[in-house]
Amino acid sequence: KAGVTQTPRYLIKTRGQQVTLSCSPISGHRSVSWYQQTPGQGLQFLFEYFSETQRNKGNFPGRFSGRQFSNSRSEMNVSTLELGDSALYLCASSPQEGDRGTHEQYFGPGTRLTVT
Amino acid sequence: GNSVTQMEGPVTLSEEAFLTINCTYTATGYPSLFWYVQYPGEGLQLLLKATKADDKGSNKGFEATYRKETTSFHLEKGSVQVSDSAVYFCALHLSGYSSASKIIFGSGTRLSIRP
Numbered sequence: 001k002a003g004v005t006q007t008p009r010y011l012i013k014t015r016g017q018q019v020t021l022s023c024s025p026i027s028g029h030r031s032v033s034w035y036q037q038t039p040g041q042g043l044q045f046l047f048e049y050f051s052e053t054q055r056n057k058g059n060f061p062g063r064f065s066g067r068q069f070s071n072s073r074s075e076m077n078v079s080t081l082e083l084g085d086s087a088l089y090l091c092a093s094s095p096q097e098g099d100r101g102t103h104e105q106y107f108g109p110g111t112r113l114t115v116t
Numbered sequence: 117g118n119s120v121t122q123m124e125g126p127v128t129l130s131e132e133a134f135l136t137i138n139c140t141y142t143a144t145g146y147p148s149l150f151w152y153v154q155y156p157g158e159g160l161q162l163l164l165k166a167t168k169a170d171d172k173g174s175n176k177g178f179e180a181t182y183r184k185e186t187t188s189f190h191l192e193k194g195s196v197q198v199s200d201s202a203v204y205f206c207a208l209h210l211s212g213y214s215s216a217s218k219i220i221f222g223s224g225t226r227l228s229i230r231p
Contacts, residue, residue, distance in 0.1 A: 004159070043160075043205065043221045090159050104150070105219065107159030 001026055004108035006091050012114045018079040021111045025072050025093030031055075032074040033105065034066060037088040046089075049074055078113075086115045118143045122206050122222035129196055130230050137191040137225050139180075139206035147208040149173075149182050149189040154203045154224070163191075163204070198229045 005024045013019050025032050034046040045058040049068035066076040072093070078085055092105040123138040141147065148167045152160040164173030169184035178193045189206060203224045210218040 042223045104162050104165065105160070107161065109159045
């Protein structure tokens, strides 16, 4: 099975712009989660989608949004970029089904976003 | 509240040395416990897991035992290699929840192995 893929791998944007990142989960995985990783804050949960519905959202401003398509692919969008948004954005998929499943997360390689 | 505490890095060892990375947790109920590894330029990979007390997870020579009495899940390897240089994350998943929002990651421990 192919792993989780994320595009693009690297991105440079300027303050005020908006950006869309894409994630394709492992085939058959219906849960997709997004994380922000920075040296100072570590790994922080952004949001999770399951069957096209946002199931949970972390403590991030409304500039961060996402969606999931019927094929489980997911996108996240950040509007009005700030310097502090520079980070590695990781997508992870999980084989969990409803309340069952192993809760393991399978991560993609990430998108390195630099805001200048 | 629920939390994961890892030993601070960086940890620097010589090749073939014994490795221990400490991880303790605070959680309600009986969480599942995980170790993830992140190699340079990559995302996190699941290294091993344990879903109940006294379970031992193992993979690639690494081991960790779920100790409920000490709320710990320390990562060990008998003989490290240069290729083990990476950042290691301890994590827990709160019991009774299927959501990824209930996964709590530690801050990560950077491991460097000298040839």
